[in-house]
Amino acid sequence: MINVIVVGNGMVGYKFCEKFISKSGQENYQITVFGEEPRRAYDRVHLSEYFAGKTADDLSLSTTSWYEDNNIILNTSELITDINREQKTIHTHLEKTYEYDYLVLATGSAAFVPPIDGVEKEGVFVYRTIEDLDAIMAYAKKIKANGATEAAVLGGGLLGLEAAKAVRDLGLNPHVVEFAPRLMPRQLDKGASDMLQSKIEELNIGIHLNKATQYIAGEESIKGMMFADDELLNVNMLVISAGIKPRDELGRVSGLEVGVRGGIVVNNKMQTSDPNIFAIGEVALYNQMIYGLVAPGYEMADVAAEQILKGDKTMRDTIDMSTQLKLIGVEVASFGDPFIENEDVTAIVYENKFSGIYKRINVTKDGKTLLGGILVGDSSDYNGLFQIYANAMALPPNPEDLILGSRGGKVSTLGSASDLPDTAVICSCENVTKGAICCSILDGTANTFGDVVKLTKATSGCGGCKPMVADLVKAAQKSIGKEVKESICEHFNYTRQELFDLVKINKYTNYYEVIDHHGNGDGCEICKPVVASIFSSIYNDTANKHITTQDTNDRYLANIQRNGTYSVVPRIAGGEITPEKLIVIGEVAKQFDLYTKITGAQRVDLFGAQLNDLPKIWKVLIDNGFESGHAYGKSLRAVKSCVGNTWCRYGMDDSTTFAIELENRYRGIRSPHKLKGGVSACIRECAEARGKDFGVIAVEGGWNLYICGNGGANPKHAVLLAEQINKETVFKYMDRFLMYYIRTAGPLVRTSTWLEKLDGGLDYLKEVIIHDRIGICETLEAEMEKLVGTFECEWKQVLEKPRLLKRFSHFVNTDEKDDNIAFVPLREQKMPRPW
Numbered sequence: 001m002i003n004v005i006v007v008g009n010g011m012v013g014y015k016f017c018e019k020f021i022s023k024s025g026q027e028n029y030q031i032t033v034f035g036e037e038p039r040r041a042y043d044r045v046h047l048s049e050y051f052a053g054k055t056a057d058d059l060s061l062s063t064t065s066w067y068e069d070n071n072i073i074l075n076t077s078e079l080i081t082d083i084n085r086e087q088k089t090i091h092t093h094l095e096k097t098y099e100y101d102y103l104v105l106a107t108g109s110a111a112f113v114p115p116i117d118g119v120e121k122e123g124v125f126v127y128r129t130i131e132d133l134d135a136i137m138a139y140a141k142k143i144k145a146n147g148a149t150e151a152a153v154l155g156g157g158l159l160g161l162e163a164a165k166a167v168r169d170l171g172l173n174p175h176v177v178e179f180a181p182r183l184m185p186r187q188l189d190k191g192a193s194d195m196l197q198s199k200i201e202e203l204n205i206g207i208h209l210n211k212a213t214q215y216i217a218g219e220e221s222i223k224g225m226m227f228a229d230d231e232l233l234n235v236n237m238l239v240i241s242a243g244i245k246p247r248d249e250l251g252r253v254s255g256l257e258v259g260v261r262g263g264i265v266v267n268n269k270m271q272t273s274d275p276n277i278f279a280i281g282e283v284a285l286y287n288q289m290i291y292g293l294v295a296p297g298y299e300m301a302d303v304a305a306e307q308i309l310k311g312d313k314t315m316r317d318t319i320d321m322s323t324q325l326k327l328i329g330v331e332v333a334s335f336g337d338p339f340i341e342n343e344d345v346t347a348i349v350y351e352n353k354f355s356g357i358y359k360r361i362n363v364t365k366d367g368k369t370l371l372g373g374i375l376v377g378d379s380s381d382y383n384g385l386f387q388i389y390a391n392a393m394a395l396p397p398n399p400e401d402l403i404l405g406s407r408g409g410k411v412s413t414l415g416s417a418s419d420l421p422d423t424a425v426i427c428s429c430e431n432v433t434k435g436a437i438c439c440s441i442l443d444g445t446a447n448t449f450g451d452v453v454k455l456t457k458a459t460s461g462c463g464g465c466k467p468m469v470a471d472l473v474k475a476a477q478k479s480i481g482k483e484v485k486e487s488i489c490e491h492f493n494y495t496r497q498e499l500f501d502l503v504k505i506n507k508y509t510n511y512y513e514v515i516d517h518h519g520n521g522d523g524c525e526i527c528k529p530v531v532a533s534i535f536s537s538i539y540n541d542t543a544n545k546h547i548t549t550q551d552t553n554d555r556y557l558a559n560i561q562r563n564g565t566y567s568v569v570p571r572i573a574g575g576e577i578t579p580e581k582l583i584v585i586g587e588v589a590k591q592f593d594l595y596t597k598i599t600g601a602q603r604v605d606l607f608g609a610q611l612n613d614l615p616k617i618w619k620v621l622i623d624n625g626f627e628s629g630h631a632y633g634k635s636l637r638a639v640k641s642c643v644g645n646t647w648c649r650y651g652m653d654d655s656t657t658f659a660i661e662l663e664n665r666y667r668g669i670r671s672p673h674k675l676k677g678g679v680s681a682c683i684r685e686c687a688e689a690r691g692k693d694f695g696v697i698a699v700e701g702g703w704n705l706y707i708c709g710n711g712g713a714n715p716k717h718a719v720l721l722a723e724q725i726n727k728e729t730v731f732k733y734m735d736r737f738l739m740y741y742i743r744t745a746g747p748l749v750r751t752s753t754w755l756e757k758l759d760g761g762l763d764y765l766k767e768v769i770i771h772d773r774i775g776i777c778e779t780l781e782a783e784m785e786k787l788v789g790t791f792e793c794e795w796k797q798v799l800e801k802p803r804l805l806k807r808f809s810h811f812v813n814t815d816e817k818d819d820n821i822a823f824v825p826l827r828e829q830k831m832p833r834p835w
């Protein structure tokens, strides 16, 4: 047997073992691993999830039996103290000696602690291991019990910001202290850093840039940080996250070549200056660089395993440091060369301070090649941009379309994952290509997304490639005629309907319960509002209940308009309004200087309201008998009516009363898409009821009920569900129809599309909601009754609760208006100043 000893059982040491045993010829080798930490290798990348309740076992990269099953001897809690290169032995702190034929040093790195006076004081921590996190948690608890609230994180890089979030989650107020003039100085330029800073500050995390720390104040334990400009920051805890220092001590004691600033020097075979000793991961100095990310470490592990097994794989010359992160709920990504700036390069920058988005791409002057870029606030284009960059793909004629989108309704300029060459690396952590992902489905070795993950390990590193892998799996499944499941996003492998049932059956009441039990990752702008909408559909929770999971319109109970102002649309059920109420609307518009317009659905739009004026406007309206018209939510908008037999010569029934009753019954009810209704009192159809999700038309002998129509971009006429029925029956069928749609439609699926996709179409729907074929009508009616009986006006809720009122201000500490919003005159009113 040939002995291979691996020193270090971290992420890369573990990956080395995994790669080694998967290769042919490994049967003649015995692997023995030594790790100084007391446990098996764990996922350091997701270490912070330990604060969110993940256990050490959850983070573990394997099971104990995995080592046994693969004939690997694992020694934990054993530190290697020396190497005797002549005798090819290593020595451990337990005074034991072991022989090796090949030695692999995967000792990683330690947190770099700058030489600041007082860093040894109690309350100063680093952020690297599970033990560090245990110590931080215990100390936070202790100081909180004594009334302390402030803590600092030294370092505004990737890890520093992650640590700041952890500190916040522990119930302390974090301050990020950074020496450089910007955040994440290795990834972001000034514009991106400013944007990130303002987003982080909104979360009440203090940012202190350009700060050199002179000393740590306090006697035994930390009481503050004194900066070089003599400013004192009072804090009772400090987490240092100022970079890493390779653990190259074994290299030094055994005389291996070590870099000037640390790290064991390796060639492209991962060999150190001693050909029988390899170094991989964060301890290895390759091309004068220490790579502090897992992806290069994993590639090094593969190269070392191949080399020991006499293969010829070597390390690439250039290593990509592109990263995508979700920091404290703020999306950040950078790829390629994010900073490059010279006469041959054009940087195209899009910045929207209002929505907190900053995007930059660096393109060659001829517009043909993408060299790198930065995304803050919205990194949804990262995968597409990264692939264009990594595969040197052709750019669209107007490269700015890459970050602005192809305006004019054409397909995405980023193309789709299917357009990529088979050689494109989709998961860079595990180095998995598009070819490998698709082949596994095409040749039947994998059937589902989960199988692909198991087989190729794609997505199991940082997880950033999940959406793209999911797209490729779907495309490959479709190409071989397999049914493709429409999961709502990469965080949930469920359809909206399945999620609805899971929430209902398990009685979940908050988003985190749902994602913890049935999803993965942190969630996104797609799944959060979907889950919020499901809660509303089941419990009638208003948008005020799950504020952080709503999209902007629902968060502020108003539609956000082009210039960042909001519109207010009070309900005018059935379009009927008294002169007094009309006057109130006019008065409100005058008082708050709002643009007014009659909508296409018999309401009055009041435009141009500033965020902090919204509650004041609502108050006047509510005091005068109005309520929220839900013009922002995915819910019932309006039920339009004609004037009916009260005034019209042709009217066969009272359409206005009916419309008011329908609107009041279903007001505020959340649904997969917005809903509109109409009631006409004769077949002349002045209310255009058949262009709506539900339409009722008076005919001889009762009412005809139509469903699943819509106006908009793809108009659809509603289809007849039942004819000549009385009002009670209309309500009964409506309750069942709406509830069935709410339960079973996908997110943002209109009633018309839902019906088109429904197996068995209209005939089946009639069977379900008229003839009760699957026996659910009673339940549907009861569920609707519950929603109808628990309606609350969301505007009123806000006015009554000071806690909710807080979110309606532009600035954290003052009630001032946003002066940047400007208007120009328009036909005796006003409009936003054009951009």
Ligand SMILES: Cc1cc2nc3c(=O)[nH]c(=O)nc-3n(C[C@H](O)[C@H](O)[C@H](O)COP(=O)(O)OP(=O)(O)OC[C@H]3O[C@@H](n4cnc5c(N)ncnc54)[C@H](O)[C@@H]3O)c2cc1C
Pocket: 007, 008, 009, 010, 011, 012, 013, 014, 034, 035, 036, 037, 044, 045, 046, 047, 048, 078, 079, 080, 081, 106, 107, 108, 109, 127, 128, 129, 159, 162, 247, 250, 280, 281, 282, 283, 291, 292, 293, 294, 295, 297, 462
């Ligand atoms: C909080 C956090 C978040 C991170 N997030 C990301 C991310 O999002 N994306 C990303 O790509 N990277 C991230 N990283 C970096 C990533 O975790 C590292 O690149 C990776 O863990 C390096 O693996 P390694 O095996 O080289 O070192 P390590 O994981 O540090 O493992 C080295 C191991 O060797 C042991 N050891 C050292 N010396 C000896 C000795 N003499 N004898 C025995 N054992 C020894 C150590 O105790 C340690 O367990 C993050 C790191 C941290 C701390």
Ligand code: SF4
Pocket: 642, 643, 644, 645, 648, 649, 650, 651, 652, 655, 680, 681, 682, 683, 684, 685, 686, 687
């Ligand atoms: S739909 Fe018929 S009843 Fe209603 S306003 Fe038009 S003509 Fe009159």
Ligand code: SF4
Pocket: none
């Ligand atoms: S039709 Fe289009 S532009 Fe007009 S209000 Fe609706 S969304 Fe806006």
